Amino acid sequence: MLQYASYGGLALALCELGLTLRGEIQYIWSNGRRFRLVRFLYLFSRYFALVAHIANCCLATIVVHHPAVKLCHYSLVYRAVVAFTMLGVLDVILMVRVYALYNQPISMAIFFVFLLVGKVVSAAVATYQGFPHLRFSPSCLVISKSQPATAFFAGGELVLQLVILGLTLSRHISAARGGWSTPLVSLVSRQGSIVFAAITGSPLVAYAF
Incomplete structure (x- = not known):
C-alpha cells in the first residue's frame, strides 16, 4: 500500500505539472519579473514537492523490499x-x-x-x-x-x-x-x-x- 500510494502521489504531481506548465511560463518565467518572496515560495513548493515525491517512491520501494x-x-x-x-x-x-x-x-x-x-x-x-x-x-x-x-x-x-x-x-x-x-x-x-x-x-x- 505504501509503495502504491507513493507512485500515485508522483503521478498526480506530474499531471498537475503538465496541466499548469503553460501558466507558469507565462506568469512566473516571462516578462522579466523580479525574484520576489511569493515567486520563490511558489517555485519552491512546486519543485520541492516533485523532488519529494520521487524520493518518496524510491524510499517506499526500498522499505517494501527490505522491511x-x-x-x-x-x-x-x-x-x-x-x-x-x-x-x-x-x-x-x-x-x-x-x-x-x-x-x-x-x-x-x-x-x-x-x-x-x-x-x-x-x-x-x-x-x-x-x-x-x-x-x-x-x-x-x-x-x-x-x-x-x-x-x-x-x-x-x-x-x-x-x-x-x-x-x-x-x-x-x-x-x-x-x-x-x-x-x-x-x-x-x-x-x-x-x-x-x-x-x-x-x-x-x-x-x-
Whole structure:
C-alpha cells in the first residue's frame, strides 16, 4: 500500500505539472519579473514537492523490499519533514496574503511568526517524545494507538488556519461595509475559505476511511 500510494502521489504531481506548465511560463518565467518572496515560495513548493515525491517512491520501494524497523523510522521521519515543509510554505503564502490585505503592519508579521514557530516547536517536541514508542506493521504503516505528535500538529495547524481565515473574512466584511471592496479582496477571501476547508477536511476524510 505504501509503495502504491507513493507512485500515485508522483503521478498526480506530474499531471498537475503538465496541466499548469503553460501558466507558469507565462506568469512566473516571462516578462522579466523580479525574484520576489511569493515567486520563490511558489517555485519552491512546486519543485520541492516533485523532488519529494520521487524520493518518496524510491524510499517506499526500498522499505517494501527490505522491511526493517530502522527503515520504517527513517521513512516516517522523511514524510514528516516533507509534510512540515509543504504545509509551512502554504502557511507562509497565506499569511503573506493576509499581511498585504492589512497594509503590512509589523505587529501582524510578528504575530504570524509567533504562531508558526509555536506550531512547529510543539509538534516537534511531541514527535521527539513519542517517536521511541511507535510500532509499525510489516508494510511500515504506523499502528500505535496513541500518536500525540499528530494531535499537536493537527491542533496547531487548525489554530493557525482559523486565525488566517478569521482575519481574511474580517477584512472582507469591513471592506464590503466600507464600500471599498475589490475583486482581489473577494478572491483572497474565497480562496482562503477553500484552503481552510481542504486542510481541515482532509484529516476527517482520511480518518473516516
